Amino acid sequence: MNAGRFASAERKSIVYFIIIGCFALLGFRLFQMQILNQTKYKEKAAENAIKPIEITPLRGVFYDRNMNVVVSNVPAYTLRITPAEYDTSLNGIIETVIGEDNGYIDKILKENRIYSKYIPIRIKRDIDFKAVSWLEENSEHLPGVDYIVEMQRGYPAGIRGSHMFGYVREITPKLLEKHKNYYKPGDMIGYSGIEKAYEKFLRGEKGYKYVLVDSRRREIGSFKDGAEDIPAIKGNDLVLGIDSDVQRVAEEGLQGKRGAAVAMDPKTGEILALASAPDFDLNQFAYVTSRDYLMKLYSDPDKPFFNRVTSAALPPGSTFKIMEAVAALDQHDVTTSFTITCRGGQTFYGRYFKCDAAHGTLNIVHAIEHSCNVFFYNLIYKIGMSEWNVYAKRFGFGRKTNIDIDDESTGFIPSDAYYQKIYGPEWPKSIMASLGIGQGEVSVTPIQLVQYCSLIANDGVTYTPHLVRGYLTNKDKKLVPFSYKQINTGVSKDIFDIVKQGMFLVVNGSGTAAGIKDKDIQIAGKTGTAQNPHGKDHAWFIGFAPFDNPQIAVAVLVENVGFGATYAAPIAKKMIEAYLEKDKLKDLEKNNRIELPKNLIGETGAR
């Protein structure tokens, strides 16, 4: 290498080729990065710089059967703080304005410390308007504090519908695990009632807004002016079968009591009203629920969260006699000319069973009218245990009705096998006499009873009880109805004509609910009293109207009050009137006389 010589030609070439080589290497590396692997790097750059922000879609609203909005979306103000710009010395004054304790803001900020300081944190949802105007006035002294408008549920129709409508709440970790393909922590989800059952229709589809963020995840602006954004799709609105007027009188009728009131269109299976008392205020659940309110509800011995319409399983009492009458008539060994003489009581299998009075000789129609126990003691022995069980099941007892909201109990229809299991093969047949008047081990729910009443009213055919008729399309607001299963007892119309005659006389004859006789509407019904070993009896009433063309079937339960006719029947009457006499109801409202005259209630004494 010509050692010792100054800048030999060899060495000049070596220097030259070192430079060329370095440039070639650099050029190749740039070609590799910018041409060959550009897609990989472009994806990484996009991941870095573009952040998708979820847009929560508007939840579908609920309409009642007359297309009045009963559950809506209303704007509410949410206070937010961006920690990077916020001065914690403001904590005290803001806590005072939003009505929270000292340390409230500090706690929330600490919980959210894992996120970027440039992301606003929700401090309190649904702040009142006074706080909003204070924020507005003092905004220049409140760096990093702002508020946004978020939607929460509103109930504009003046009906509570607590158990029926249900509520939404922030998704729980357990639910999140189950539905993690759609929901993210902090999302709201339908948690009970219709909100839960129709979540998939109501929630809509999330949208995404793409924003540019810098290396600290701070938002800089929109990406491509929003050209790539995916708009959120509003949830579908639901149309319910509910009639707000009927619902309102049902809720008012149950106020201060424990019980249930449910009305149904017997021709379609649509629920017209569904009320359970005590209930709770859905407005308290609109977005965030105060701890105190929740604790109060949970500790209430009357269990306000318990939906009595679908879950209270109690003996049906005398309302069950209609089913037995149908079973007896359908077996052809009993006709209207079949009579039994009631002397105020009778002994069966060594046990004496009372009646309320000595009704004398009665056929099946008048036995229903007077709710004669002796007649039906005899009838169940005539039908036999297995037929009794079969007919009870034909009317939908002993299983869920499959109404479109959750948490339904099946009730219980005892069978021969059941008693054999308890008492052995020679079980005391005297038990059957109790079952004959709907007492003992038999239990039913109010929703089963209204389905039963609808089957009677509509001559043995109706549809699965349901709250929701269908949903409205977003585009042209067309109703897309849901289909529901038909229920058929397989019993002929002339048999129902006979029992309905008896139910007509219950109200319009000298029967147990003569007190609710209406001069304009022909109501038919049946009272019932469920014996309660723990206290006063539970009152039942089932009924339908108008008699010759039934449009509404009702079941009412009032717990721990005594006779059915006294407490349950008047509520049922008000519901029927609210449905069939809209004009009259409006007049009544005008005159502020919604309560029925006191003496009318007083008159109804007998069972």
Added chain:
Amino acid sequence: MRVDYKINDRFDFGIFIPAAILFCIGLAAIYSSTLNNPHAEGNFQKQVIWGIGSFVVFFIIYSLPTNVFKSVSIPSYLISLLLLVAVLVIGRRVNGAKSWFGFSGIGFQPSELANITTVLAMSVFLSRKKIDINSLRDIVIALAIGLLPVALILLEPNVGSTFIYVSIILALLFWRGISLFGLFIVLSPPLIAVASLFGFLYFLIFLGLVIILLVLFKKDIIYSASIFAVDLAAGFFTSYVFHALKPHQQARILSFVNPSTDPLGAGYNSIQAKVAIGSGGLLGKGFLSGSQTQLQFIPEQWTDFIFCVIGEEFGFIGTLITISLFFYLFYRIYKLAFSAKDEFISLMLIGILAILFSYFIINTGMVVGILPVVGLPLPLVSYGGSSLFANLIMLGIASNIYRTRKNYT
């Protein structure tokens, strides 16, 4: 076209025009990367002012009599050593290194000038008539001239700049005609030093290679043993220096040795820089439209990572034009050094080329991820007054020699 011929003959547009274009590309990239960044407000204007001043100095140097460079070489070298000592005492600490003088808001790094004066001083020494480049004594003196500023710079500590001095020393000794064995004496300690950073095993392997080569060169035993001792010392000294480094500097070195050790620390800049360049594609995302740049994913991008801005916003075309301009600039300086008959002039030009080229290749190499992240600017393009000033002094010297080349070729 007589006038044109005359100007061409006296002024090398082949140096001036690429330099001016690179400076303008740098201004555009600085503007883009400092836009909307409150920490870099006014940097663009500062760079314009420094640029005007530096080009004035370029023309002053260009018009000086050429023999000035030889006469100022030793005094200027001594002055710069003094400045390097002074900066350790009264300097301003920036990013953990005490390497800046601050004059009312304007920072100045004496190490940027010291590498020029080192080139001058070494060139003077190596171009002496009586020198024997293969005598150990002269090699040691040459090394001492080159390594004295390195020792002072390492105290700051400023690791990146030492690479420049290593390349100056190697280039000048090589150009002067050092023998292979001499080169081996010079090169083996730094190679052992780097190997020791990779671990004890590599250190032993390289030490073994040194022994084999020493045997092959067949020099006398004391001579060989002392070289071996120096290499051994270099290895231990390096690991001592490494442990004396600031943690962020250690991390930078380690993240190159093993990039996965610290993906969010020192490796972060390197990853984001690669993403910026790669995502530029063929044509780039457009001026002021690079997401990595505009959203400030790379800290202080206008200094050492300025090449990312070009890569991201102007694409492969932009980077290709930029490196082509550099190549042409280097080619012109190389050609001058190639044809210069005066050994001092030739060595000085090669030293200048070594400085500019090593800045260029270390900077671009670290930005594209083939070299470790050491904080060195891209000549003419990166934001930074003293760097630009020093670069234009060097180009001024090269242009000056072009003007009077007929006296030396």
